[in-house]
Amino acid sequence: MTPNPRLRRSRYIFASNMAANGAVCSSKTKLQDGRCVVKEVNGVRNIFSEQVEYSKLLETKDSNGVPPKKKPVRSKESFEEVPLYTAVMTYLGFYLLMFLGYFNQLFFTPKVAMEKNREGYVPLFDRFESFYLRYVYRRVRDCWNQPICSVPGAEIVLKDRITKDYGWTFEHGSPVEFSISTAVTRKVEPTLWYTGTFTKCLNLGSYNYLGFAEADGPCADAAAEAIEMYGCAMCSTVQELGTHPLVVELERTTAKFLGTEDAIVFGMGFATNSLNLPSLVSPGCLVLSDEKNHASLILGLRLSGATIKVFRHNNMLSLEKLLRDAVIYGQPRTRRPWKKILIVVEGVFSMEGSIVHLPDIIRLKKKYKAYLYLDEAHSIGALGENGRGVLDYYGCDPNDVDILMGTFTKSFGSAGGYIAGSKRLIDHLRVNSHAACYASAMSPPIAQQIITSMKIIMGEDGTLEGKKRIIQLARNARYFRRRLKQIGVIIYGNDDSPVVPLLVYMFSKIGAVVRTLRTRNIATVGVGFPATPLMEGRIRFCISASHTKEQLDKALEVIEEISDTLGLRYSQLPRFKGEVVYGSDDESQ
Amino acid sequence: MLVGGHGESNPNTTWLQSRGLWISYILGVLTLHLILLSVPILSVPLAWTLTNLIHNACHFVFLHVLKGAPWIPQDQGDCRILTHWEQIDYGQQFTATRKFLTVVPIILFLLTSFYTRYATGHFIVNFVSMVLVVLPKLPQFHRVRLFGINKY
Numbered sequence: 021m022t023p024n025p026r027l028r029r030s031r032y033i034f035a036s037n038m039a040a041n042g043a044v045c046s047s048k049t050k051l052q053d054g055r056c057v058v059k060e061v062n063g064v065r066n067i068f069s070e071q072v073e074y075s076k077l078l079e080t081k082d083s084n085g086v087p088p089k090k091k092p093v094r095s096k097e098s099f100e101e102v103p104l105y106t107a108v109m110t111y112l113g114f115y116l117l118m119f120l121g122y123f124n125q126l127f128f129t130p131k132v133a134m135e136k137n138r139e140g141y142v143p144l145f146d147r148f149e150s151f152y153l154r155y156v157y158r159r160v161r162d163c164w165n166q167p168i169c170s171v172p173g174a175e176i177v178l179k180d181r182i183t184k185d186y187g188w189t190f191e192h193g194s195p196v197e198f199s200i201s202t203a204v205t206r207k208v209e210p211t212l213w214y215t216g217t218f219t220k221c222l223n224l225g226s227y228n229y230l231g232f233a234e235a236d237g238p239c240a241d242a243a244a245e246a247i248e249m250y251g252c253a254m255c256s257t258v259q260e261l262g263t264h265p266l267v268v269e270l271e272r273t274t275a276k277f278l279g280t281e282d283a284i285v286f287g288m289g290f291a292t293n294s295l296n297l298p299s300l301v302s303p304g305c306l307v308l309s310d311e312k313n314h315a316s317l318i319l320g321l322r323l324s325g326a327t328i329k330v331f332r333h334n335n336m337l338s339l340e341k342l343l344r345d346a347v348i349y350g351q352p353r354t355r356r357p358w359k360k361i362l363i364v365v366e367g368v369f370s371m372e373g374s375i376v377h378l379p380d381i382i383r384l385k386k387k388y389k390a391y392l393y394l395d396e397a398h399s400i401g402a403l404g405e406n407g408r409g410v411l412d413y414y415g416c417d418p419n420d421v422d423i424l425m426g427t428f429t430k431s432f433g434s435a436g437g438y439i440a441g442s443k444r445l446i447d448h449l450r451v452n453s454h455a456a457c458y459a460s461a462m463s464p465p466i467a468q469q470i471i472t473s474m475k476i477i478m479g480e481d482g483t484l485e486g487k488k489r490i491i492q493l494a495r496n497a498r499y500f501r502r503r504l505k506q507i508g509v510i511i512y513g514n515d516d517s518p519v520v521p522l523l524v525y526m527f528s529k530i531g532a533v534v535r536t537l538r539t540r541n542i543a544t545v546g547v548g549f550p551a552t553p554l555m556e557g558r559i560r561f562c563i564s565a566s567h568t569k570e571q572l573d574k575a576l577e578v579i580e581e582i583s584d585t586l587g588l589r590y591s592q593l594p595r596f597k598g599e600v601v602y603g604s605d606d607e608s609q
Numbered sequence: 610m611l612v613g614g615h616g617e618s619n620p621n622t623t624w625l626q627s628r629g630l631w632i633s634y635i636l637g638v639l640t641l642h643l644i645l646l647s648v649p650i651l652s653v654p655l656a657w658t659l660t661n662l663i664h665n666a667c668h669f670v671f672l673h674v675l676k677g678a679p680w681i682p683q684d685q686g687d688c689r690i691l692t693h694w695e696q697i698d699y700g701q702q703f704t705a706t707r708k709f710l711t712v713v714p715i716i717l718f719l720l721t722s723f724y725t726r727y728a729t730g731h732f733i734v735n736f737v738s739m740v741l742v743v744l745p746k747l748p749q750f751h752r753v754r755l756f757g758i759n760k761y
Binding site for chain 1: 611615617
């Protein structure tokens, strides 16, 4: 595994004009003599261009002899760095947690670690490897894996649970009864603990971008009919008896939706990546993968045996440097050319909320003759005017991307994944892919749900429902992000992406925010180390088209309140002072 | 709890690069030193020597003795035979983190020698402790296990 490229963090980069040719170059940054000056490269200021521009401005003056005011070019993405004081406090929190954990582990053995009837056997779990799980994660475990009792739409019904032993076990009870009975009576009656309650909460944690997670509606009816006709599962692989008419129709519809020649679908999204990459690349190939790629991509690339080099997240200069070195120097010792060079990126990165700079990658790919694998797990259906993903968002040609991959879990309210591309590629995968050969085929009602929802998005059912949902999602996402920035919290990512990570840094604060929001009937997801980098603990909001403006306003009100009590206003960027109007920036899309 | 699901298969390799680590580390050593200085029995040279020894002992245990990571690994167990030092930055040598962690025990040793006025007893103890901590950090000692200690 190659080393992490994030070794030098410079806030400003010095991009000379030649190197900047690989970066985004719109018409407004072209100087008169045709040179290309890049003002912002991936959200980081380019000092050289500012000096050049400023000197040019000094030359031109209006009639009064005053140089014209420079209009600031605002980048759509921001990744503000953590304030140093907060970073030190976060470390302090971790020191304390670790110290207490080691102390606890040394002197007290928990119930779960005492194994019965296993004398003479090796212990089941290594003490060191279960340290983090038992002494850090366990303390805030009630924030994750919450049992739900309804479909995860805009509102979700959560089952209340309480823990009497600090996270080791849970019981179905009401938090209010628990605190009253221990404070007042000091004696617990068994009947009190089992009258559990359910809470209806606003759902800001589910991947439901177009709002297709519904228990009734045309999709659910069609899926129920599919069960009647074809049964629940095919119980066989695609190469044997698993192919059924719905899978064939789904593949055709997916290819039409994306604008490619052909597509192949699989029952599981993670497996689509991890089991197909080994049939696409092999030892002797070079793969350039983004720093923040998902675990499924990393696993698939490791299984394939290809050489992996990592470039800095969404950084085109880093990618271009790696491409140049790969083409010039070839394989490490033999200096032979690489068999193929594959660039692997995601459309919307689910942990950062950033959107890949697709036009630049396509330009680089064509220049250096590499292949491109685009994982649109979160962007398909969620971005673009017609919901066709990040290609639609930028207006790029689907034929430029060699391998389009995506999942049906997020925007279509279903499960599974697809790979789309040229017919030759898909035929190769149908024969050689591990998933096509060994994994069981997609189940009929799942396939039908996707077909129905895809037809709604494309507008083929005759209504404007699909278009309405796409517009609603785009408006919701932009409104929510602008309001959050106005509150003054640090959020990552692109202004248009529906994934909104709100940075809270300290580990206990993640737990505190999730629990506080829960008491105010908002269900959210927090993520901390080791799933994210140590200094980037966050709460991740997923905006849906089924959220109304009133629901978002209520959520924002609560967030504004707790950002004072829990201390979340870390941002030092200037804040927009006026009123954010819902849907006011449609034309700037 | 999924470990390193976005980017790295083993977060142990990169968490030392996080912002604010150098300051926090130095503050930690300083806090330890101030606690020792405030114990009335210990003289100043003894407090310095104890700081050096305790720091080096913790440093050695956490970086060069404990192997693997405190979570179930997502990289199919590749990290289980490697100490934390060997995991840093996936084995790449002379990165900023490694240089920092090599330099801190040396600077601490120099300060300790100064404040103990180069007394022989203190010097020997501090020197041995420093060598024990700095030697495993040399690239020649990457994945070397002397006398089969700590091999599996």
